[in-house]
Amino acid sequence: MPDERPQDRTVRLVRAAQRGDTLAMAELLDVLAPYVSRVCAPIALGQGPDAAQEALVAVFKSLRTLKEPAALHGWVRAIAVREAIRIAHRAARTVPADLSALPDRGDPQLSADIKDVLGRLSPEHRAVLMLRDIEGLDERTAADLLGVRPGTLKSRLHRARNTFRKAWTS
Amino acid sequence: MNEPWPVTDLDPVRRLHALAGGVRGAYVTEAYVDAPFERVWSLLGDLEGAFGQVVPDMERLRVVRRQGRHVEALVRSRYGMRARLRGVQQPGWCWLQSRFLLLGVAAAPEGPGTRVAFTGGVRLPAHAALIPLGVRREGGRSVQRLTALL
Numbered sequence A: 001m002p003d004e005r006p007q008d009r010t011v012r013l014v015r016a017a018q019r020g021d022t023l024a025m026a027e028l029l030d031v032l033a034p035y036v037s038r039v040c041a042p043i044a045l046g047q048g049p050d051a052a053q054e055a056l057v058a059v060f061k062s063l064r065t066l067k068e069p070a071a072l073h074g075w076v077r078a079i080a081v082r083e084a085i086r087i088a089h090r091a092a093r094t095v096p097a098d099l100s101a102l103p104d105r106g107d108p109q110l111s112a113d114i115k116d117v118l119g120r121l122s123p124e125h126r127a128v129l130m131l132r133d134i135e136g137l138d139e140r141t142a143a144d145l146l147g148v149r150p151g152t153l154k155s156r157l158h159r160a161r162n163t164f165r166k167a168w169t170s
Numbered sequence B: 001m002n003e004p005w006p007v008t009d010l011d012p013v014r015r016l017h018a019l020a021g022g023v024r025g026a027y028v029t030e031a032y033v034d035a036p037f038e039r040v041w042s043l044l045g046d047l048e049g050a051f052g053q054v055v056p057d058m059e060r061l062r063v064v065r066r067q068g069r070h071v072e073a074l075v076r077s078r079y080g081m082r083a084r085l086r087g088v089q090q091p092g093w094c095w096l097q098s099r100f101l102l103l104g105v106a107a108a109p110e111g112p113g114t115r116v117a118f119t120g121g122v123r124l125p126a127h128a129a130l131i132p133l134g135v136r137r138e139g140g141r142s143v144q145r146l147t148a149l150l
Helices: A006-018 A022-061 A069-090 A114-118 A123-134 A139-146 A150-169 B012-020 B037-044 B050-054 B135-149
Strands: B029-033 B058-067 B070-077 B082-090 B093-097 B101-110 B113-123
Touching: A006 A022, A006 A069, A022 A069, A022 A114, A022 A123, A022 B012, A022 B082, A022 B093, A069 A123, A069 A139, A114 A150, A123 A139, A123 A150, A139 A150, B012 B093, B012 B101, B012 B113, B029 B135, B037 B050, B037 B101, B037 B113, B037 B135, B050 B058, B050 B135, B082 B101, B113 B135
Parallel strands: none
Antiparallel strands: B029 B113, B058 B070, B070 B082, B082 B093, B093 B101, B101 B113
């Protein structure tokens, strides 16, 4: 279907996959894998591939429960964030924002490596940064997705940005 | 924060696990084989040749149509069943289904060798589900046959 709009194609694939067509599932995987990987990587860091795989397993396992195929994107995002935080915790990568161990100002290795700076944040802080600053979600939507109150989201975002900024400029 | 954020990529073996997760009754057999990806895929990607020697129940496979990565093939099993498989084949990835059969193969380079994964079996028509008969055994036999061919 060459003239099909991307969102129409996605809806068609979801419906076919829900009916048991595994070829539609495989096509849907092509659509979803890059997005899920992009969501999981900044949160799960070194466990990014594990998190993306687990998130997609969860997506395909529960695809039948998705009532409105047009809502796929947000539904997948919620699963990916949840799985990325879970995998990051499971790998015991929760590093408190301890800035005392930061290399000196001007250290070329740190200043060039955003991943290193993110590694100094908790998975929850990385998730809130990703949702607000990469995905561009508003505070209420991000709060709903993370299951916290907007006020909590706001203070968490403030702390995450602050920690990130300090680590980045140290 | 305009610096590039971390990115990750899913190799074909991880993709196979993800997809099989949505197919009830599916089991993924994964193994490391001590041969480079190019050598392994030259066998697994040869649908009308070595592929049939790797997959235990396949007697004959004939590709009847190929358009880009999309493939259509007629297969005959050792038990006499015939099927028209449709699906996608590209380096490191092959996913084919008929009304009654499902076949999934993936390979990804890992160090000097290759990680391979197999899934598939007899489908329940109109369901993303396999009848879980001998699915694990078939996967194990595929790995043994592949290793013997390398």
